[in-house]
Amino acid sequence: MQVPFLDLKAQYNSIKNEVNEAIQEVLDNTAYILGNSVKNFEKEFARAHDVKHCVGLSSGTDGNHLALWALGLKPGDEVIIPANTFIATAWGATLCGAKPVFVDCDPESYNIDPNKVEAAITSRTKAIVAVHLYGQPADMDPLREISKAKNIHLVEDCAQSHLAEYKGKKTGGLSEAASFSFYPGKNLGAYGEAGAICTNDDELADYFLKLREHGQSKKYYHQTYGHNYRMEGIQGAVLGVKLKYLSHWTEGRRNVAKKYREHLGNFDKIKLPTEMSYAKHVYHLYVIQVQPTLDVKKNSEVRDKLKDYLQEKGIATGLHYPVPLHLQECFRDLGYKEGDFPETEKLAFTGLSLPMFPELTDEQIKYVADSIKEFFLKN
Ligand SMILES: Cc1ncc(COP(=O)(O)O)c(C=O)c1O
Known part of the structure; x- marks a missing residue:
């Protein structure tokens, strides 16, 4: 698929x-x-x-x-x-x-x-x-x-x-x-x-x-x-x-997020996005974090392998964003270094954006979720 x-x-x-x-x-x-x-x-x-x-x-x-x-x-x-x-x-x-x-x-x-x-x-x-x-x-x-x-x-x-x-x-x-x-x-x-x-x-x-x-x-x-x-x-x-279609599409995105949660909510190898109590999230992106261990660098390797695995299965994913702003070359003069912003770095190194658009079908959502679970069974 x-x-x-x-x-x-x-x-x-x-x-x-x-x-x-x-x-x-x-x-x-x-x-x-x-x-x-x-x-x-x-x-x-x-x-x-x-x-x-x-x-x-x-x-x-x-x-x-x-x-x-x-x-x-x-x-x-x-x-x-x-x-x-x-x-x-x-x-x-x-x-x-x-x-x-x-x-x-x-x-x-x-x-x-x-x-x-x-x-x-x-x-x-x-x-x-x-x-x-x-x-x-x-x-x-x-x-x-x-x-x-x-x-x-x-x-x-x-x-x-x-x-x-x-x-x-x-x-x-x-x-x-x-x-x-x-x-x-x-x-x-x-x-x-x-x-x-x-x-x-x-x-x-x-x-x-x-x-x-x-x-x-x-x-x-x-x-x-x-x-x-x-x-x-x-x-x-x-x-x-x-x-004119934006609220309909927005509800579609929220529905996709709900389905991802139904399939992956109890799966402890990844962390799903949290909708904060004050928020109505419109899921422009659906960013999960790979966290089988406490070691960010190790998880980063697992994230990259998972991305490749999904790609082989026909599932496109994204990274948002692979290099955090404080580590961008253009901002080198500002004097930041790795370790300055651990939460941002965690997202950069272990985050993976899953397919997210209102027209995603239930079958596609289940296939993505099953493929993620399958990867962790094999690795
Ligand atoms: C958070 C954020 N700010 C600003 C922009 C810039 O928007 P544009 O691509 O329309 O210039 C984007 C989109 O690319 C974005 O995601």
């Missing part, structure tokens, strides 16, 4: 006519950049996330940059970022000339550990980026308390958390500004590069609109510095169609 990591073709086939029509409309209107398709999508996306404003962008990375740029981050400033995230979270800081300061993740949520944030704060700290990684919301209340007490900005990276909830509230409206990615493989994916930034702050929303379009509010009149971070019309059209 073949089990892909995700299946964008199956999803496209299920909405083909609607998507094709929406794209055709953009082609007919020649509204290739921004335009009505983007405007309508922004409105609907903001509504779906209970947030006042959504500004469509060219990528989630651009959203990470815009959030900190608009909040005035500059060279010499420091930004607190989880060590366990995709590198684009850190680009938000570096593109402002600011320095990323990494913090380890919580061993259960896999998100930034709020108890470790204060120790990373210095007089230069200007912002904290909460990433809702793998689709699980970060623990926002303690982060909000720290940000208030220390007068530090708090923003969200929601690239993996469309429709996820923290204490009943959607991610994307839980801080000053929240970036989203619509990279094709995301829970809500475009057919190219796309992203957005959301906020409840009217002034900030206005500023985002200017910054994404060369610092202008009227064509050729540039009040501030800016950039070209506009969303394309075709992406707005595709996203507008797909947004």
